[in-house]
Each structure stands twice: as structure tokens, then as C-alpha cells.
Amino acid sequence: xxxxxxxxxxxxxxxxxxxxxxxxxxxxxxxxxxxxxxxxxxxxxxxxxxxxxxxxxxxxxxxxxxxxxxxxxxxxxxxxxxxxxxxxxxxxxxxxxxxxxxxxxxxxxxxxxxxxxxxxxxxxxxxxxxxxxxxxxxxxxxxxxxxxxxxxxxxxxxxxxxxxxxxxxxxxxxxxxxxxxxxxxxxxxxxxxxxxx
Amino acid sequence: xxxxxxxxxxxxxxxxxxxxxxxxxxxxxxxxxxxxxxxxxxxxxxxxxxxxxxxxxxxxxxxxxxxxxxxxxxxxxxxxxxxxxxxxxxxxxxxxxxxxxxxxxxxxxxxxxxxxxxxxxxxxxxxxxxxxxxxxxxxxxxxxxxxxxxxxxxxxxxxxxxxxxxxxxxxxxxxxxxxxxxxxxxxxxxxxxxxxxxxxxxxxxxxxxxxxxxxxxxxxxxxxxxxxxxxxxxxxxxxxxxxxxxxxxxxxxxxxxxxxxxxxxxxxxxxxxxxxxxxxxxxxxxxxxxxxxxxxxxxxxxxxxxxxxxxxxxxxxxxxxxxxxxxxxxxxxxxxxxxxxxxxxxxxxxxxxxxxxxxxxxxxxxxxxxxxxxxxxxxxxxxxxxxxxxxxxxxxxxxxxxxxxxxxxxxxxxxxxxxxxxxxxxxxxxxxxxxxxxxxxxxxxxxxxxxxxxxxxxxxxxxxxxxxxxxxxxxxxxxxxxxxxxxxxxxxxxxxxxxxxxxxxxx
Numbered sequence: 266x267x268x269x270x271x272x273x274x275x276x277x278x279x280x281x282x283x284x285x286x287x288x289x290x291x292x293x294x295x296x297x298x299x300x301x302x303x304x305x306x307x308x309x310x311x312x313x314x315x316x317x318x319x320x321x322x323x324x325x326x327x328x329x330x331x332x333x334x335x336x337x338x339x340x341x342x343x344x345x346x347x348x349x350x351x352x353x354x355x356x357x358x359x360x361x362x363x364x365x366x367x368x369x370x371x372x373x374x375x376x377x378x379x380x381x382x383x384x385x386x387x388x389x390x391x392x393x394x395x396x397x398x399x400x401x402x403x404x405x406x407x408x409x410x411x412x413x414x415x416x417x418x419x420x421x422x423x424x425x426x427x428x429x430x431x432x433x434x435x436x437x438x439x440x441x442x443x444x445x446x447x448x449x450x451x452x453x454x455x456x457x458x459x460x461x462x
Numbered sequence: 463x464x465x466x467x468x469x470x471x472x473x474x475x476x477x478x479x480x481x482x483x484x485x486x487x488x489x490x491x492x493x494x495x496x497x498x499x500x501x502x503x504x505x506x507x508x509x510x511x512x513x514x515x516x517x518x519x520x521x522x523x524x525x526x527x528x529x530x531x532x533x534x535x536x537x538x539x540x541x542x543x544x545x546x547x548x549x550x551x552x553x554x555x556x557x558x559x560x561x562x563x564x565x566x567x568x569x570x571x572x573x574x575x576x577x578x579x580x581x582x583x584x585x586x587x588x589x590x591x592x593x594x595x596x597x598x599x600x601x602x603x604x605x606x607x608x609x610x611x612x613x614x615x616x617x618x619x620x621x622x623x624x625x626x627x628x629x630x631x632x633x634x635x636x637x638x639x640x641x642x643x644x645x646x647x648x649x650x651x652x653x654x655x656x657x658x659x660x661x662x663x664x665x666x667x668x669x670x671x672x673x674x675x676x677x678x679x680x681x682x683x684x685x686x687x688x689x690x691x692x693x694x695x696x697x698x699x700x701x702x703x704x705x706x707x708x709x710x711x712x713x714x715x716x717x718x719x720x721x722x723x724x725x726x727x728x729x730x731x732x733x734x735x736x737x738x739x740x741x742x743x744x745x746x747x748x749x750x751x752x753x754x755x756x757x758x759x760x761x762x763x764x765x766x767x768x769x770x771x772x773x774x775x776x777x778x779x780x781x782x783x784x785x786x787x788x789x790x791x792x793x794x795x796x797x798x799x800x801x802x803x804x805x806x807x808x809x810x811x812x813x814x815x816x817x818x819x820x821x822x823x824x825x826x827x828x829x830x831x832x833x834x835x836x837x838x839x840x841x842x843x844x845x846x847x848x849x850x851x852x853x854x855x856x857x858x859x860x861x862x863x864x865x866x867x868x869x870x871x872x873x874x875x876x877x878x879x880x881x882x883x884x885x886x887x888x889x890x891x892x893x894x895x896x897x898x899x900x901x902x903x904x905x906x907x908x909x910x911x912x913x914x915x916x917x918x919x920x921x922x923x924x925x926x927x928x929x930x931x932x933x934x935x936x937x938x939x940x941x942x943x944x945x946x947x948x949x950x951x952x953x954x955x956x957x958x959x960x961x962x963x964x965x966x967x968x969x
Contacts, residue, residue, distance in 0.1 A: 270587035273743065273791045277568045280799025286565040289558040291751040294548050313481045313771065358733050359699050377758075378769040391732035391780060395725050413758050413769075417750040423715055426581065426778035427732070432769050433481060435725040439640035439656060441663050442485030442531050443683035448639050449691060449698075450725025450772070 337365025500828025538766020577716025615707025
């Protein structure tokens with residue numbers, strides 16, 4: 266409420282007992298970055314419960330087809346793969362609910378944490394990242410940054426309205442610390458290295 | 463309810479993983495036992511934490527599981543810490559960034575408001591919990607919302623948000639599993655990160671059997687989680703609005719960030735056409751460089767996991783939808799002016815201080831009878847109500863472990879001591895403590911009386927019947943035994959062994 270805005274700001278101004286403190290300069294902490302970021306990414310992704318698919322030089326989409334083992338609609342948000350469903354301008358967020366597998370491309374990856382970044386540009390409809398039962402993700406290995414400091418230097422953060430790091434599948438351990446994948450979001454998350462054309 | 467068990471749930475590979483809140487080793491309750499309930503609340507009367515703690519400790523299976531589970535999280539945190547060479551530097555940076563932001567909080571709040579508004583977010587200001595609730599209700603009513611899906615937020619716990627919405631006929635569905643368990647059991651969260659950590663699997667089975675129709679005899683964690691997923695999914699799809707909190711608010715980009723392991727915040731925010739976020743004003747940080755520091759520290763400190771499964775950044779509404787942010791004060795601007803206690807505002811709600819605290823691990827979060835439990839609760843709760851929470855600063859061994867693990871370097875144990883002094887100065891001290899303090903004060907004030915009392919005390923410790931030391935007045939003695947008392951005081955030993963020697967040296 267408008268009166269509260271002024272009241273809160275006034276109280277803050279009156280209560281600055283700490284004096285002005287300097288803003289620290291945050292380094293990138295990337296001096297020790299390994300040459301092979303792909304290997305580090307894979308290790309971190311697996312630690313977070315994700316899976317890496319083995320690339321196929323002859324038939325690049327074969328690993329995706331092989332990863333689809335359950336019946337149910339497959340939604341593709343990438344030109345490289347033909348699914349049963351496509352996003353149209355009429356698609357509503359709840360229309361994604363019946364999807365078994367969604368095939369997406371990540372904007373970039375983070376080796377430190379095995380994270381994949383998606384914005385509305387890759388998701389098309391934001392719920393494609395969360396309502397399907399399983400995700401299969403294409404990641405261009407040249408788009409892997411070393412750590413989170415490097416990740417926040419990327420342009421996506423000031424271009425997109427929505428951006429998310431997904432690091433493995435949905436997980437919970439709220440009952441006696443037992444790890445369960447697929448608490449609310451996706452039950453599994455697989456990644457295939459696939460250069461963007 | 464028969465839940466469809468998916469093969470991912472029984473993936474043997476998953477047993478070797480310990481990301482998220484998972485235990486690093488199998489911990490399983492062996493027996494079922496009635497769940498001890500939290501502190502008894504009597505209006506504004508001081509909460510008796512030790513009474514509730516006694517009942518928790520009497521439930522031995524609950525106490526043992528709780529202790530083991532949280533200590534395991536603390537050990538996972540240590541392992542992560544050792545994997546990051548710059549850990550201490552990150553803690554220093556996090557502390558410095560928070561102190562800088564708090565010292566210019568008015569500037570950063572206005573900067574966030576300007577940038578978020580430019581991106582299409584509607585920003586509201588609430589001076590307290592009641593005003594937050596009223597603002598949110600007004601938004602919901604004007605759009606005919608009857609069902610709201612929500613991710614976990616400690617701020618809404620502060621505001622009594624769920625109770626208020628229930629009175630106003632808005633159905634609120636918590637989507638974090640732990641928080642949903644607590645909602646269905648009509649109980650507050652006991653921990654800021656793992657809200658149902660005080661419950662055994664059998665407790666959850668009994669709550670779900672009563673509320674969502676699961677099999678009362680099946681207490682398997684996979685089965686129970688799956689039942690909850692199946693019961694919640696239709697509610698997510700039919701809700702007209704979604705609500706989240708915010709872990710961090712980035713002023714320079716007008717972004718707010720939400721961290722979850724279940725993806726429930728993303729579902730709550732992205733499925734319905736309306737997203738409301740209520741966020742405390744202390745969550746501000748300047749820019750994205752700063753955000754990196756906190757994302758690296760948060761989940762590692764909380765759960766010993768490198769990052770939360772989902773780290774979600776909201777900077778504006780998606781096409782055809784609305785986004786609102788309510789900036790909530792609720793006592794924070796006043797706390798900013800408290801010379802000794804303002805650093806408590808640096809807290810990022812990771813819960814590391816709870817996991818490491820021997821009192822918290824053995825007494826359970828609900829024994830504190832307040833929104834915030836554990837060490838951070840001891841120094842925050844009295845700022846909300848000094849009389850009601852006057853006993854809490856005594857629920858500490860003062861071992862300082864909370865301060866050592868805090869990712870933003872809050873001097874928690876020093877603030878606990880400062881609260882004890884402040885409360886005594888304000889006359890907020892229980893009658894029992896008053897009598898004991900007076901006696902101790904008289905003895906400590908005179909060196910002669912003090913020295914004379916020591917051999918007496920030593921002999922008393924050795925010869926007094928156990929019930930004299932371990933009685934109701936001495937809450938410290940519960941679940942502890944005193945170390946064996948030495949045969950002589952230090953002064954006696956010194957006179958006998960060293961005094962002549964030392965005096966010889968001087969001459």
C-alpha cells in the first residue's frame with residue numbers, strides 16, 4: 266500500500282546504524298578451471314541424479330530414440346527431432362500435462378554443478394520444463410561454462426523474463442531422508458551432447 | 463490409493479546418490495511411536511521450550527532419527543565445503559555483500575522496484591503480515607481465484623497466511639512435499655529447509671491415510687511420495703493462481719530467485735495465469751555477480767548438495783499472465799536499527815545452524831513454539847515478541863558451532879549472549895533464573911567468597927545425591943552428565959606444585 270512504501274523506506278533511512286559498508290568485488294574463481302569441461306559437467310550432472318546419453322556419430326538422434334522407452338506422447342521443442350506433439354501459439358501451460366517425454370535444447374550448461382539453463386526461448390511454453398514425466402535435453406558442448414560465476418556473466422539473465430537452472434530431475438528426501446526422484450517435476454533427466462547447427 | 467510405482471523409484475543407482483536433502487547413509491526408523499507435538503502455546507505467555515523438548519526426547523525413536531538425520535546433513539555440508547578451495551572467501555564475500563546491501567537498503571529496494579516495474583512486475587509494499595495477507599487477498603478476489611498453489615515460504619509462515627486464506631475461503635495447496643505433510647497434519651514446519659524432518663515415515667503414513675487416502679499400513683517413502691504427487695497434480699492443473707516466496711532479489715536486474723529441489727515453485731509460478739511472490743525486504747542483493755556467491759553457498763550449507771535441483775529466476779510475467787511482488791517489512795526495518803541485532807538480517811534461511819546445534823537436534827524445531835527455530839530463531843524470535851520468546855536465548859549450549867557454519871557469518875552465539883543481557887536488563891527473565899542469578903552474582907562478586915565456595919562446590923558435586931543436580935530447576939542437566947570433578951581446585955594445585963617454583967624464578 267502506498268502509505269506503507271514511504272513508512273518502510275523512512276524507517277530504513279532512520280535506522281541505518283551500520284553506516285555505509287563498501288560493496289565487495291566478486292572474483293570469477295576460474296583460475297583452476299580444467300581444460301575438459303565436458304567431463305566435469307558429466308560428473309556433476311550424475312552427482313545430481315541426471316544421466317548422460319552416449320552420442321552416435323552416424324545417427325545423432327538415435328540416442329534420443331533409444332531413451333524413449335515408455336509409451337505416451339513425445340513433445341519436441343527442437344527442429345532436430347520429430348515428436349508426436351509440437352508447441353503452437355495456442356498451446357496453454359496445462360496442455361503439457363499428458364506429455365511423457367519432452368525433448369528440449371538447453372541454452373547452456375554449468376560444469377561446476379551439472380546445471381542446464383533454460384529460458385522461455387528454449388521452453389516455448391514454460392511448463393515444458395516441469396509437467397512432462399521425463400526430459401531429454403540436447404546440450405551444445407561448446408556452451409558449457411566452468412562455474413556459476415561464469416554462468417552469471419551470460420546474456421540470458423537480462424534478456425529473458427524467466428530463466429531456470431535445472432540440475433538433475435525433481436527430487437525430494439522429505440520422508441526420513443530417502444531420495445525419491447520425481448517429487449513434483451520430472452522423474453528423470455537425460456542429456457545428449459549435440460552441437461547446435 | 464494405489465500409486466503407480468515407476469521404475470525410476472526403485473533405481474538401484476539412486477541409492478548411491480545423496481544430492482538434495484538425501485541422507486548419505488541409510489537411516490531408517492525401526493519402530494512406530496506416537497509423534498511428540500510442539501510447544502504448548504498459551505497466548506502471550508513465555509514459551510516453555512524445555513517442556514516441549516522433554517517430550518521430544520522421551521520419544522526416543524523420534525529423537526534418535528532427528529539427531530542422526532540432521533547430523534548427517536551437517537557432515538554432508540562439511541564434505542562440500544572441503545571440495546571448494548575458496549569456501550572461506552565466499553563466506554566473507556556473502557557477509558560483505560549482505561552488509562553492504564543492508565547499509566543501503568532503501569536505495570536497493572527502490573532500484574529493484576524501478577527495474578521490476580519496467581519489466582512488467584507489479585510491486586506492492588506491506589508493513590506487516592496482516593497487510594501482506596490483505597494485499598494478496600485483494601489480488602485473488604478481484605480475479606475470482608478460489609484455489610492457490612504455493613511453494614514453501616518462511617515469510618508466509620510469519621504472516622499466518624494459510625490460516626488467513628482459509629478464513630477467507632481461498633483454498634491453499636502447499637506443493638513442497640514436506641510442507642504439504644505439515645499442512646495436512648495442521649502443524650507448522652519444524653525446520654526452514656526440511657519442514658517435516660521431525661516426523662517418522664510411519665507418522666507420514668498415518669497423516670496421508672487420513673487425508674489423501676493412502677494405505678495406512680504402507681510407510682514406504684517412495685510409495686508415500688508418489689501418492690502425494692498423484693494427489694497434488696490435478697490441484698496444480700486446476701489452480702487459478704500460484705504463489706512463491708523468494709530466496710534472493712537482484713536489484714540491478716529486477717529479478718527474484720527461488721530455489722527448490724522438487725520443481726514445485728516452477729510449477730506454481732508457470733502453470734496458472736497469475737503469480738504472486740511475497741518476499742521479505744532483507745532478501746535484496748545488488749547484482750548478478752553477487753547472486754553467484756549465494757547460489758554456490760546456499761544448498762551446500764543447507765543440505766551438502768552442490769546446488770538445488772531447480773534455481774528459478776523471475777524477471778517479468780510471461781505473455782498473457784500477471785506477476786506481482788509484495789515486499790514485506792514485518793519488523794525488519796525496525797531490526798535494522800538494533801545496534802547488536804541487525805546482522806541477523808543477513809540470514810539466507812539455509813538451516814545450517816539448526817543442523818549443527820545439539821539442542822535443536824535433540825529437541826525438534828516445534829519445541830521452540832515460534833516461526834524460526836534453532837540458533838537463528840533464538841536471535842530473531844525475540845525481535846517479534848520479546849516477552850513470549852524470552853526463554854529461547856537460553857536454549858543454547860553456547861558452543862559457537864552455529865556461528866562457524868553460518869554461510870553469511872552471522873555472529874549467532876554472540877548475539878545469543880547479547881540477548882540474555884538485553885532480556886535481563888529489560889526484566890524479561892524467569893523467576894527461577896532470577897533467584898539463581900542473584901545467588902551466583904553474590905558469590906562471583908567477592909573473590910574471597912568465590913574461592914571459599916569452590917572446594918565446597920567440588921565436594922558437593924561429588925557427594926550430592928543425583929536428584930539434587932538433575933532436578934527440574936536445572937534444565938541443563940537433562941540428557942547430559944557432568945564430567946568427573948577434579949580432586950583439587952586449580953588454585954590448590956598451583957599452590958602445591960608451582961607457586962614456590964614461580965616465586966623462585968622471580969627472585
